[in-house]
Amino acid sequence: MPELPEVETVRRGLAPAMEGARFRKVEARRRDLRWPLGRNFARRLQGQTVTGLGRRAKYLLADLASGDVLLMHLGMSGSFHVFQDHSNRTLARYHHERAPHAAHDHVVFHMSSGAVVTFNDPRRFGSMKIVPRKNLEAEPLLRGLGPEPLGNAFDAAMLARACKGKKTTLKAALLDQRVVAGLGNIYACEALYRARLSPKRIAATIAGKDGAPNERAERLVEAIKAVLNAAIKDGGSTLRDHKLTDGELGTFQHRFRVYDREGEKCGTAGCRGTIKRIVQNGRSTFYCPACQK
Secondary structure (H helix, E strand, C coil): CCHHHHHHHHHHHHHHHHHCCCCEEECCCCCCCCCCCCHHHHHHHCCCEEEEEEECCCEEEECCCEEEEEEECCCCCEEEEEEEECCEEEECCCCCCCCHHHHHHHEEEEECCCEEEECCCCCCEEEEEEHHHHHHHHHCCCCCCCCCCCCCCCHHHHHHHHHHHCEHHHHHHCCCCCCCCCCCHHHHHHHHHHHHCCCCCCHHHHEEECCCCCCCHHHHHHHHHHHHHHHHHCCCCCCCCCCCCCCCCCCCCHHCCCCCCCCCCCCCCCCCEEEEEEEEEEEEEEECCCCCC
């Protein structure tokens, strides 16, 4: 499933085509994705101007002039593609050819910018929902989400407070969206490796008894921010379904230091360890037992 860097990359790709543009025509080619699209979905969007395109955790949020927000999630296999109006040409100089499975183009936005924004989702785990901006904080899909890891408010003190007293593993704590929003399996593994912290470590050990952060918390927050920023710069990681909005592939998977590298030598200078794979809470965890303590 796409994580924060992939969703942020998609947001940046959609912004030039959608921000400040009006929905000239909206095609909802089926009534549901993961959930029903909602009553009068296309009609409520048509004619509306997108005043801003944001992101919350793994959700895209398109603010509309009407005061509503179009809430979008990529799910497991969803992707957006931006094409030039009346053609099949992407709005990009370099791109991969469009996937031939047009039957999975479930929602199409014809924008006044001249762009056609197509949402393709073979597995239909993605979702779209129109929510009044005034009700956004109470929206069940967003309510309870933790802080944005790239926000200024997210620091060692905040992470330590969230982990105070937690007897779960540090890896499990990082995947808890109430602790930090948008962080997923890949980048949790990569951040723990950079911070030299074992994924099996008890989460509470990054905080003192009073909840104050220790040096481990400082290292971990620095590593989370670094790996997310690096991944966004590379357009995210393409393992299966993720592509940029112009059809190009993300490249951060070529910079993985630990994820999916089971049996390889650790890349840390002076470390003679070997990357190991274990299963935690049903998810694969990759780490170096020698230098992650």
